[in-house]
Amino acid sequence: MSVRRVSIFGATGSIGENTVDLLARAPDRFRAVALTGGRNVARLAQQACALNAELAVTAFPDLLDDLRSALEGSGIAAAAGPAALLEAADRPADLILSGIVGAAGLPPGLRALRQGTTLALANKESLVCAGPLMMAEAAAHGARILPVDSEHSAVFQALVGEDMAAVERIVITASGGAFRDWPLEALASATLAEASSHPNWDMGQRITIDSASMFNKALELIETREFFGIDPARIETIVHPESLIHALVGFRDGALMAHVGPPDMRHAIGYALNWPDRLDLPVARLDLAQVGSLNFRAPCEKRYPALRLAREVMAARGLSGAVFNAAKERALDHFIAGRIRFTDMSAMVEDVLTRLTGDSGFHADVTLDNVHHADQMARKAADGWLSAEAS
Numbered sequence: 117m118s119v120r121r122v123s124i125f126g127a128t129g130s131i132g133e134n135t136v137d138l139l140a141r142a143p144d145r146f147r148a149v150a151l152t153g154g155r156n157v158a159r160l161a162q163q164a165c166a167l168n169a170e171l172a173v174t175a176f177p178d179l180l181d182d183l184r185s186a187l188e189g190s191g192i193a194a195a196a197g198p199a200a201l202l203e204a205a206d207r208p209a210d211l212i213l214s215g216i217v218g219a220a221g222l223p224p225g226l227r228a229l230r231q232g233t234t235l236a237l238a239n240k241e242s243l244v245c246a247g248p249l250m251m252a253e254a255a256a257h258g259a260r261i262l263p264v265d266s267e268h269s270a271v272f273q274a275l276v277g278e279d280m281a282a283v284e285r286i287v288i289t290a291s292g293g294a295f296r297d298w299p300l301e302a303l304a305s306a307t308l309a310e311a312s313s314h315p316n317w318d319m320g321q322r323i324t325i326d327s328a329s330m331f332n333k334a335l336e337l338i339e340t341r342e343f344f345g346i347d348p349a350r351i352e353t354i355v356h357p358e359s360l361i362h363a364l365v366g367f368r369d370g371a372l373m374a375h376v377g378p379p380d381m382r383h384a385i386g387y388a389l390n391w392p393d394r395l396d397l398p399v400a401r402l403d404l405a406q407v408g409s410l411n412f413r414a415p416c417e418k419r420y421p422a423l424r425l426a427r428e429v430m431a432a433r434g435l436s437g438a439v440f441n442a443a444k445e446r447a448l449d450h451f452i453a454g455r456i457r458f459t460d461m462s463a464m465v466e467d468v469l470t471r472l473t474g475d476s477g478f479h480a481d482v483t484l485d486n487v488h489h490a491d492q493m494a495r496k497a498a499d500g501w502l503s504a505e506a507s
């Protein structure tokens with residue numbers, strides 16, 4: 117089997133650590149090219165040394181000296197800043213796995229596609245902000261995007277050998293998050309610590325809080341539309357508290373194909389790393405007798421207003437995804453900083469969407485510049501909501 121040259125963007129995060137683990141377990145299969153991270157340069161240097169990578173890059177220029185010191189004597193090159201991230205994406209690789217969090221993942225992901233490199237994408241925000249652009253660039257440069265988000269990997273696997281024309285619906289599951297059984301009136305006083313604890317998955321803090329508010333599922337509805345090109349009316353979400361079924365695909369003959377497995381991202385990451393092969397992965401095997409039963413319930417619209425907002429965004433198209441994502445990122449910043457309540461996040465995002473929908477730029481083409489502009493406008497509008505509430 118040939119060796120695969122792999123770069124990991126966002127190596128120091130939860131997705132990144134799982135990817136590093138898989139590469140470290142299979143040195144005959146994978147060769148690390150570039151690893152990138154953010155502020156945790158000590159960990160980035162350790163990972164780069166452990167995998168004997170060619171290059172380590174931090175997104176933050178002020179940390180270049182720290183990264184250089186941590187890599188001293190290793191022979192591994194160090195670089196920093198947004199331009200260095202793009203250069204890392206230019207470096208020849210068979211696959212780039214992107215586990216960067218947020219809209220910051222868009223420019224390097226797009227650059228990878230423009231090089232014709234296969235992009236294994238956990239960074240769902242880039243598809244939400246710029247799905248049409250990402251898909252068009254992939255097609256123009258003969259690059260492939262492989263889904264890493266667990267639901268989208270599940271759908272992708274259920275579609276192997278199938279014709280999209282035979283697909284009636286796609287159902288993505290949702291754990292329901294930390295507050296799925298809380299009384300509705302208690303949500304406003306949910307604390308950061310409570311929101312940062314996921315019932316089933318071990319993930320970064322931001323996506324964990326987004327699971328509690330279902331902004332994560334909202335992003336995933338849009339991600340599904342962009343990735344599989346399916347009419348939003350055919351995309352459903354269902355609360356499945358066990359997180360063992362990740363997604364289901366319904367076909368025109370009534371068959372419903374489910375992807376089932378334990379909540380361990382190394383499955384979806386490993387599937388993308390090895391695609392189209394299936395190789396051994398260190399994930400637990402399900403004991404169905406032990407599982408016993410699986411539960412499902414319809415998502416409550418009052419508990420999860422983010423789902424309704426995602427439907428509105430899918431109907432509006434254009435730059436609405438970029439606005440939605442940026443407003444959500446800013447709302448999350450404010451919640452994490454203790455400036456707003458848990459339930460204020462959806463109110464803030466809805467207000468930004470309502471205010472910017474009337475803006476003429478909202479319906480402009482989905483180019484990188486326009487997405488960046490819409491993103492900045494939305495962040496400013498979100499901050500404006502906060503100032504208005506405070507006064």
Ligand SMILES: NC(=O)C1=CN([C@@H]2O[C@H](COP(=O)(O)OP(=O)(O)OC[C@H]3O[C@@H](n4cnc5c(N)ncnc54)[C@H](OP(=O)(O)O)[C@@H]3O)[C@@H](O)[C@H]2O)C=CC1
Nearest residue numbers: 126128129130131154155156175216217220238239319320
């Ligand atoms: N965690 C999971 O299991 C899943 C995650 N995803 C998606 O994958 C992505 C990553 O999630 P997760 O791993 O949980 O996130 P983490 O917060 O754990 O990791 C984020 C990574 O991005 C880096 N980073 C932060 N800011 C920037 C920036 N401005 N520019 C470049 N890099 C940056 C971080 O660096 P540092 O830490 O060094 O500052 C870190 O390496 C998200 O899009 C998420 O929605 C999807 C499915 C499952």
Ligand SMILES: CC(=O)[C@@H](O)[C@H](O)COP(=O)(O)O
Nearest residue numbers: 265266290291292293327332
């Ligand atoms: C593992 C993964 O793909 C996450 O996006 C997961 O879906 C989060 O769980 P929720 O179903 O609670 O959003």
Ligand SMILES: [Mn+2]
Nearest residue numbers: 265266267336
């Ligand atoms: Mn997911």
